[in-house]
Amino acid sequence: MALLENEVLRQSGKVYLVGAGPGAADLITVRGARLLAQADVVLYDALVTPEMLELCAQAELISVGKRSGQRSTAQEAINALLVDCAFKFKTVVRLKGGDPMLFGRADEELRALEAHGIAVEIVPGITTAVAAAAATKQPLTKRGVARSVAFFTSSTGPDQPEHPALPHTDTMVQYMGGREAAATAERLLAQGRPADTPVVVVENCSRPDERIERLPLSDLARGLEAAHGPVLVMIGEALRLREHQPGLAAGAERAGRGF
Template identity: 45%
Template sequence: MNAPQPSDSVLIHLVGAGPGDPELLTLKAARVLSQAEVVMVDDLVNPAILEHCSKARIIRVGKRGGCRSTPQEFINRLMLRYARQGKRLVRLKGGDPCIFGRAGEEAQWLAARGIASETVNGITAGLAGATQCGIPLTLRGMSRGVTLVTAHTLDDTDLNWRGLAQGGTTLVIYMGVARLHQIQQGLLDGGMPATTPVAMIEQASLPDQRQHVCNLNKLCVQAQAFSLKSPAVLVIGEVVASSSLLAGQQSVEPVMALEPMLMGAVSG
């Protein structure tokens, strides 16, 4: 069966810029950006990505937790305005637009007003950060799946911590830096072993990426000592312990860049 082809009539593309490393941008995303007349870009997008759309008008519409953000309703109305003007618009989001990126909401809102959109996937930070640390999110005999969740919910309700703790999958938690105590306590109360390894990964895939490993029962203490800051993801599960790149990195000192680590391993 042939894959669906993008329509030339689509004016709005909801595009994932990936986790930060410009080389992780997809070819399709680069092509769509090169054709854009207007690009509405989120805060977490690496500025280097914008080199692919040097002739487009750039409008910054950042949305970050704990900071002053552009209202979603304003973003929606702006997309609609440019679509009605016949402009080729890219709504550029960090990571993947369908993983905590509101692409589904925006696509539905536009469709309700007769505007077609197309989503272009990007590599999500949880995957890229784990891979940079040598962590396989799934591993035969150890993890039968991966669960992506956000600690920041629309109505501020609690997650089903017991279900997550006993689900048998690797957990990747986004937007959790401000809720570390809730995450730690919820998983422990839900039955997850206190010795479960946790990787804290900050600035995933960027040159200044930092990572630190600890056990679940030490998460809050170690995060404070490590000075963990957003944007960051948590990878929780036994697969974390399988990483040779993180072996022995249980101190609170910043982890060295991956390239020097690899060079040291080769020379040793």
């Protein structure tokens, strides 16, 4: 308790949890870009691009990347580093891919900062699902077809079931879905979803190396080849091609299962 009181007496800076958006540097919000330009230190995720970091060239840059299946910074270490930086710098930016409040572990970082009396502000970012819908010109909702959307991930905590229940919704968007997409498709087929349910897979959304693949749910159940970047999987009737919609955009989408 004495330690906490002493830290409160020390003057701390302010921490901003800023959403970087899906990847492209020009998809960050104006507020987010302004804060990057003012930051003394920026702790950034693995999915943040070099172009995005050019917006904060004056700041000290600290990589705290977390990538599935790869060696990465433990969340507890990130929390401690944020607290430490808040007592050393006036303006601290924690730059997160997408939106901080969606699959961004914001709750854990907020708890750590609040426990030390550190002021925090959250700057939202464009979440990847919305950017993927724009990139594919495929609305996630459609009148008379889909009026509900669920964003979910198969990643679970140590005390949670390995395969949590799937959401019951018209359109499903699976974040970090590269490895888990096949299992999701198998479960949906077993639940009675039609085999020809449209699926759109987006890798590296909004980046120069973005890749898009369209396939039926039955093909997704066979699995996807290893991807080289973050993968988002969108499933549902709202994703079916419109009557005059081009099926393949040159250089952006490709047919088949070779994703």
